Amino acid sequence: MTAAVPDSPGADHRMCSSHDDNGIRKQHGSRLPAVSITLGMLSVASFWLVGLGFLLGVTAVVCGAVATSRSAVADDEAASLRALLGVVAGAAGITVSAIALFPMLAHL
Structure with missing residues:
Protein backbone atom coordinates (compact mmCIF):
# COMPACT_ATOMS: atom_id res chain seq x y z
CA MET A 1 0.00 0.00 0.00
CA GLY A 29 5.23 -0.32 1.15
CA SER A 30 5.17 -3.21 3.53
CA ARG A 31 6.48 -3.89 7.02
CA LEU A 32 6.30 -7.65 6.50
CA PRO A 33 10.00 -8.04 5.56
CA ALA A 34 11.06 -6.42 8.84
CA VAL A 35 8.54 -8.50 10.78
CA SER A 36 9.86 -11.64 9.09
CA ILE A 37 13.47 -10.85 10.02
CA THR A 38 12.50 -10.04 13.60
CA LEU A 39 10.51 -13.24 14.02
CA GLY A 40 13.31 -15.26 12.44
CA MET A 41 15.89 -13.83 14.83
CA LEU A 42 13.59 -14.45 17.78
CA SER A 43 13.05 -18.04 16.66
CA VAL A 44 16.79 -18.67 16.57
CA ALA A 45 17.25 -17.00 19.96
CA SER A 46 14.39 -18.90 21.61
CA PHE A 47 15.11 -22.37 20.22
CA TRP A 48 15.53 -23.76 23.73
CA LEU A 49 11.97 -22.85 24.75
CA VAL A 50 9.90 -25.91 23.90
CA GLY A 51 8.02 -25.23 20.68
CA LEU A 52 8.25 -21.41 20.77
CA GLY A 53 11.27 -21.18 18.47
CA PHE A 54 9.59 -23.55 16.03
CA LEU A 55 6.35 -21.53 15.94
CA LEU A 56 8.22 -18.24 15.54
CA GLY A 57 10.26 -19.76 12.71
CA VAL A 58 7.15 -20.96 10.87
CA THR A 59 5.57 -17.52 11.31
CA ALA A 60 8.74 -15.85 9.98
CA VAL A 61 8.74 -18.06 6.90
CA VAL A 62 5.06 -17.35 6.24
CA CYS A 63 5.52 -13.57 6.67
CA GLY A 64 8.55 -13.60 4.36
CA ALA A 65 6.71 -15.63 1.72
CA VAL A 66 3.68 -13.33 1.83
CA ALA A 67 5.96 -10.28 1.65
CA THR A 68 7.75 -11.54 -1.46
CA SER A 69 4.41 -12.06 -3.21
CA ARG A 70 3.37 -8.42 -2.74
CA SER A 71 4.08 -6.04 -5.60
CA ALA A 72 5.39 -3.25 -3.35
CA VAL A 73 8.09 -5.58 -2.03
CA ALA A 74 8.80 -7.22 -5.39
CA ASP A 75 9.51 -3.81 -6.93
CA ASP A 76 11.89 -2.80 -4.13
CA GLU A 77 15.11 -4.84 -4.21
CA ALA A 78 16.09 -4.04 -0.62
CA ALA A 79 12.69 -5.05 0.74
CA SER A 80 12.79 -8.24 -1.31
CA LEU A 81 16.19 -9.13 0.14
CA ARG A 82 14.93 -8.42 3.67
CA ALA A 83 11.98 -10.73 3.07
CA LEU A 84 14.32 -13.43 1.80
CA LEU A 85 16.56 -12.95 4.85
CA GLY A 86 13.49 -13.37 7.05
CA VAL A 87 12.64 -16.65 5.32
CA VAL A 88 16.22 -17.89 5.79
CA ALA A 89 16.28 -16.82 9.46
CA GLY A 90 12.93 -18.51 10.02
CA ALA A 91 14.16 -21.71 8.38
CA ALA A 92 17.27 -21.61 10.57
CA GLY A 93 15.06 -21.16 13.64
CA ILE A 94 12.91 -24.13 12.61
CA THR A 95 16.00 -26.28 12.07
CA VAL A 96 17.69 -25.33 15.34
CA SER A 97 14.44 -25.75 17.27
CA ALA A 98 13.81 -29.17 15.75
CA ILE A 99 17.35 -30.29 16.61
CA ALA A 100 16.86 -29.12 20.20
CA LEU A 101 13.33 -30.53 20.44
CA PHE A 102 14.03 -34.14 19.40
CA PRO A 103 16.26 -35.01 22.38
CA MET A 104 13.70 -33.46 24.73
CA LEU A 105 10.93 -35.61 23.24
CA ALA A 106 12.98 -38.76 23.85
CA HIS A 107 12.99 -38.04 27.60
CA LEU A 108 9.21 -37.54 27.88
Whole structure:
Protein backbone atom coordinates (compact mmCIF):
# COMPACT_ATOMS: atom_id res chain seq x y z
CA MET A 1 0.00 0.00 0.00
CA THR A 2 1.58 3.24 -1.13
CA ALA A 3 0.17 6.54 0.02
CA ALA A 4 0.96 9.82 -1.67
CA VAL A 5 0.91 12.86 0.59
CA PRO A 6 1.65 16.38 -0.63
CA ASP A 7 4.93 17.70 0.71
CA SER A 8 4.56 20.54 3.19
CA PRO A 9 7.37 23.07 3.72
CA GLY A 10 7.93 22.11 7.38
CA ALA A 11 7.70 18.34 6.87
CA ASP A 12 10.22 16.11 8.57
CA HIS A 13 12.11 14.29 5.79
CA ARG A 14 13.91 11.88 8.12
CA MET A 15 10.89 9.57 8.15
CA CYS A 16 10.81 6.42 6.05
CA SER A 17 9.61 8.10 2.89
CA SER A 18 10.87 9.20 -0.49
CA HIS A 19 10.04 12.07 -2.79
CA ASP A 20 9.22 11.90 -6.45
CA ASP A 21 9.84 14.65 -9.02
CA ASN A 22 6.61 16.49 -8.16
CA GLY A 23 7.49 16.92 -4.47
CA ILE A 24 4.91 14.35 -3.39
CA ARG A 25 6.04 12.19 -0.50
CA LYS A 26 5.46 8.44 -0.98
CA GLN A 27 5.38 6.03 1.94
CA HIS A 28 7.30 2.81 1.55
CA GLY A 29 5.23 -0.32 1.15
CA SER A 30 5.17 -3.21 3.53
CA ARG A 31 6.48 -3.89 7.02
CA LEU A 32 6.30 -7.65 6.50
CA PRO A 33 10.00 -8.04 5.56
CA ALA A 34 11.06 -6.42 8.84
CA VAL A 35 8.54 -8.50 10.78
CA SER A 36 9.86 -11.64 9.09
CA ILE A 37 13.47 -10.85 10.02
CA THR A 38 12.50 -10.04 13.60
CA LEU A 39 10.51 -13.24 14.02
CA GLY A 40 13.31 -15.26 12.44
CA MET A 41 15.89 -13.83 14.83
CA LEU A 42 13.59 -14.45 17.78
CA SER A 43 13.05 -18.04 16.66
CA VAL A 44 16.79 -18.67 16.57
CA ALA A 45 17.25 -17.00 19.96
CA SER A 46 14.39 -18.90 21.61
CA PHE A 47 15.11 -22.37 20.22
CA TRP A 48 15.53 -23.76 23.73
CA LEU A 49 11.97 -22.85 24.75
CA VAL A 50 9.90 -25.91 23.90
CA GLY A 51 8.02 -25.23 20.68
CA LEU A 52 8.25 -21.41 20.77
CA GLY A 53 11.27 -21.18 18.47
CA PHE A 54 9.59 -23.55 16.03
CA LEU A 55 6.35 -21.53 15.94
CA LEU A 56 8.22 -18.24 15.54
CA GLY A 57 10.26 -19.76 12.71
CA VAL A 58 7.15 -20.96 10.87
CA THR A 59 5.57 -17.52 11.31
CA ALA A 60 8.74 -15.85 9.98
CA VAL A 61 8.74 -18.06 6.90
CA VAL A 62 5.06 -17.35 6.24
CA CYS A 63 5.52 -13.57 6.67
CA GLY A 64 8.55 -13.60 4.36
CA ALA A 65 6.71 -15.63 1.72
CA VAL A 66 3.68 -13.33 1.83
CA ALA A 67 5.96 -10.28 1.65
CA THR A 68 7.75 -11.54 -1.46
CA SER A 69 4.41 -12.06 -3.21
CA ARG A 70 3.37 -8.42 -2.74
CA SER A 71 4.08 -6.04 -5.60
CA ALA A 72 5.39 -3.25 -3.35
CA VAL A 73 8.09 -5.58 -2.03
CA ALA A 74 8.80 -7.22 -5.39
CA ASP A 75 9.51 -3.81 -6.93
CA ASP A 76 11.89 -2.80 -4.13
CA GLU A 77 15.11 -4.84 -4.21
CA ALA A 78 16.09 -4.04 -0.62
CA ALA A 79 12.69 -5.05 0.74
CA SER A 80 12.79 -8.24 -1.31
CA LEU A 81 16.19 -9.13 0.14
CA ARG A 82 14.93 -8.42 3.67
CA ALA A 83 11.98 -10.73 3.07
CA LEU A 84 14.32 -13.43 1.80
CA LEU A 85 16.56 -12.95 4.85
CA GLY A 86 13.49 -13.37 7.05
CA VAL A 87 12.64 -16.65 5.32
CA VAL A 88 16.22 -17.89 5.79
CA ALA A 89 16.28 -16.82 9.46
CA GLY A 90 12.93 -18.51 10.02
CA ALA A 91 14.16 -21.71 8.38
CA ALA A 92 17.27 -21.61 10.57
CA GLY A 93 15.06 -21.16 13.64
CA ILE A 94 12.91 -24.13 12.61
CA THR A 95 16.00 -26.28 12.07
CA VAL A 96 17.69 -25.33 15.34
CA SER A 97 14.44 -25.75 17.27
CA ALA A 98 13.81 -29.17 15.75
CA ILE A 99 17.35 -30.29 16.61
CA ALA A 100 16.86 -29.12 20.20
CA LEU A 101 13.33 -30.53 20.44
CA PHE A 102 14.03 -34.14 19.40
CA PRO A 103 16.26 -35.01 22.38
CA MET A 104 13.70 -33.46 24.73
CA LEU A 105 10.93 -35.61 23.24
CA ALA A 106 12.98 -38.76 23.85
CA HIS A 107 12.99 -38.04 27.60
CA LEU A 108 9.21 -37.54 27.88
